[in-house]
Amino acid sequence: MHQHPAPPSVQTIKEHHPIAGAPALEISNIVKRYGDFTAVDDISLRVEAGDFFGFLGPNGAGKTTTINAIVGLARLNAGSIKIFGYDNTSEWRAARAQIGLAPQEYNFDRYLSIRDVLIFQAGYFGLRPREIAARADALLEQFGLSSKAKVEYTRISGGMKRRLTLARALINNPRMLILDEPTAGVDVELRLELWDLLRELNRQGITIFLTTHYLEEAEALCRNIGIIEGGKLAALESTQSLLARRQETLLTIRVDRPVRALPGGLVARGARFDPGGTRISIEGVTANQLATALTELEAAGFGIEEVDFKRSTLQDVFLELTRR
Amino acid sequence: MNAIGMWTLIKREMIRSFKIINQVIWPPVITTLLYVFVFGLALGSRIQHVQGVTYAAFLIPGLIMLQVIDSSYGECSSSVFQGRFMNSVQEMLVAPMSALEMVAGYILGSVARAVLIANIIMVLGLIFVHAWPQNWLLYFFVMTLVAVLFSALGIIFGLMAEKFDHLAVLTTFAITPLVFVGGVFTAQQFLPPVVRNLSLFNPMFYTIDAFRYSYTGQSYLSLGFSLGVIGALTVVALAIAMRMMAAGYKLRT
Numbered sequence: 004m005h006q007h008p009a010p011p012s013v014q015t016i017k018e019h020h021p022i023a024g025a026p027a028l029e030i031s032n033i034v035k036r037y038g039d040f041t042a043v044d045d046i047s048l049r050v051e052a053g054d055f056f057g058f059l060g061p062n063g064a065g066k067t068t069t070i071n072a073i074v075g076l077a078r079l080n081a082g083s084i085k086i087f088g089y090d091n092t093s094e095w096r097a098a099r100a101q102i103g104l105a106p107q108e109y110n111f112d113r114y115l116s117i118r119d120v121l122i123f124q125a126g127y128f129g130l131r132p133r134e135i136a137a138r139a140d141a142l143l144e145q146f147g148l149s150s151k152a153k154v155e156y157t158r159i160s161g162g163m164k165r166r167l168t169l170a171r172a173l174i175n176n177p178r179m180l181i182l183d184e185p186t187a188g189v190d191v192e193l194r195l196e197l198w199d200l201l202r203e204l205n206r207q208g209i210t211i212f213l214t215t216h217y218l219e220e221a222e223a224l225c226r227n228i229g230i231i232e233g234g235k236l237a238a239l240e241s242t243q244s245l246l247a248r249r250q251e252t253l254l255t256i257r258v259d260r261p262v263r264a265l266p267g268g269l270v271a272r273g274a275r276f277d278p279g280g281t282r283i284s285i286e287g288v289t290a291n292q293l294a295t296a297l298t299e300l301e302a303a304g305f306g307i308e309e310v311d312f313k314r315s316t317l318q319d320v321f322l323e324l325t326r327r
Numbered sequence: 328m329n330a331i332g333m334w335t336l337i338k339r340e341m342i343r344s345f346k347i348i349n350q351v352i353w354p355p356v357i358t359t360l361l362y363v364f365v366f367g368l369a370l371g372s373r374i375q376h377v378q379g380v381t382y383a384a385f386l387i388p389g390l391i392m393l394q395v396i397d398s399s400y401g402e403c404s405s406s407v408f409q410g411r412f413m414n415s416v417q418e419m420l421v422a423p424m425s426a427l428e429m430v431a432g433y434i435l436g437s438v439a440r441a442v443l444i445a446n447i448i449m450v451l452g453l454i455f456v457h458a459w460p461q462n463w464l465l466y467f468f469v470m471t472l473v474a475v476l477f478s479a480l481g482i483i484f485g486l487m488a489e490k491f492d493h494l495a496v497l498t499t500f501a502i503t504p505l506v507f508v509g510g511v512f513t514a515q516q517f518l519p520p521v522v523r524n525l526s527l528f529n530p531m532f533y534t535i536d537a538f539r540y541s542y543t544g545q546s547y548l549s550l551g552f553s554l555g556v557i558g559a560l561t562v563v564a565l566a567i568a569m570r571m572m573a574a575g576y577k578l579r580t
Contacts, residue, residue: 126335
């Protein structure tokens with residue numbers, strides 16, 4: 004992918020401006036059932052304009068159903084969804100005009116060239132080809148697809164298809180991007196490039212709603228995170244506070260001689276060791292408590308040879324919250 | 328109203344037709360030519376004039392109607408089903424396009440293809456058997472009305488089908504047999520009275536009878552009655568197609 008100035012923005016024939024002060028996304032008590040199965044069960048959440056929001060959950064938790072409900076592909080049994088203040092049922096035209104969707108599965112029109120995929124998608128959004136051509140060409144250039152502009156999507160690589168999915172989501176100049184596993188199946192290099200691009204889009208003011216199975220991706224990109232499990236919202240908070248939830252650390256200290264007994268303060272903090280071994284481990288220690296632990300060991304006559312302070316990751320939190 | 332969205336869909340349908348031109352444009356033209364040569368010119372030379380024209384000239388409007396019906400149903404049913412099958416229809420479903428704009432886009436794209444095929448056959452009829460419409464307004468009106476009717480049926484079956492095989496059910500067991508016995512090859516006066524009366528229950532008969540009027544100036548039934556039947560069927564088919572699209576039948580979960 005290439006670094007280029009942002010593609011020229013476009014105006015829809017009937018511009019739908021966001022309602023002042025409205026959040027980018029407001030989901031209120033939505034329920035979606037398929038027969039007896041409840042895929043989404045009374046979820047409410049709010050994503051502020053400009054946020055980078057991660058929506059996580061194990062397979063079958065209800066992530067894609069929620070996305071489908073937001074973009075209008077799934078009809079709700081209860082609740083409501085507003086996009087920049089527009090109800091996506093009663094004001095669906097205005098609501099949909101705000102969104103660019105990059106679905107997980109490739110669903111391009113097999114009869115169109117790569118360039119026409121963008122031009123026609125813009126057309127469905129009510130944009131005239133002559134208004135959109137420059138933006139389409141700029142997006143093709145930005146995503147490194149210019150050389151393939153005239154071929155059909157079946158003749159490009161998986162990485163290119165993933166880039167095309169993003170380019171298509173951007174063609175209508177959306178205020179909110181909804182990305183369902185946007186980096187699934189791409190190599191590490193392209194993933195990092197896409198991360199940079201998403202950060203840049205977010206800096207430009209585009210709200211991003213992201214689902215991903217790569218938890219390091221959510222940790223690296225998202226400011227706020229919702230975790231869904233069994234159709235219910237298990238967590239909804241900032242990435243930082245989510246990480247702080249699980250007193251974060253596993254502290255491992257290697258000392259200069261075999262351990263037979265520990266100072267009382269460390270025992271009280273739950274420190275463990277293998278009798279005769281030289282390693283002491285303590286779970287749930289904050290950075291401030293590290294210094295205290297080291298001082299106590301030195302006071303007991305141990306020499307400190309190595310300290311490993313492993314922070315808990317979003318994956319640890321995720322597994323804890325979604326453990327069935 | 329998202330007129331640009333609708334026009335985009337019409338263009339998309341036309342591009343699709345030209346991408347598969349060897350499947351959808353040339354076969355009906357070549358098939359029709361074969362009918363004209365084998366039935367019209369070879370066997371037809373032994374038949375007296377029908378409705379005041381040669382048998383070959385009598386055949387042309389029936390053959391045009393056969394291809395208009397087949398083309399418009401095939402275009403809409405396969406395009407809608409393929410869009411569902413490949414999920415590419417979601418490109419429209421997430422855009423600000425209404426059910427009306429989608430139905431109109433599919434139908435007008437399909438009508439454009441049917442009219443193109445019909446006019447190619449009409450020109451060939453002019454060249455080979457010197458038959459051409461006497462009433463151009465009626466020619467285009469009936470052709471368009473019938474194409475709309477069968478496009479709407481195509482949308483309905485394209486939405487209902489679970490596999491490609493299901494699309495062929497209507498063609499194989501209803502459309503093709505009913506068109507063939509609906510007056511493409513024979514005038515009503517050549518049929519036994521029982522069969523003649525049964526034809527009145529065949530909707531294809533009304534389409535062919537009304538369309539042939541634009542060529543010969545004659546019809547078995549009153550032109551107004553036939554147009555009324557076709558119009559009523561079209562309204563019902565359109566209403567069902569619209570209802571299904573608006574409900575997101577097998578499109579939105």
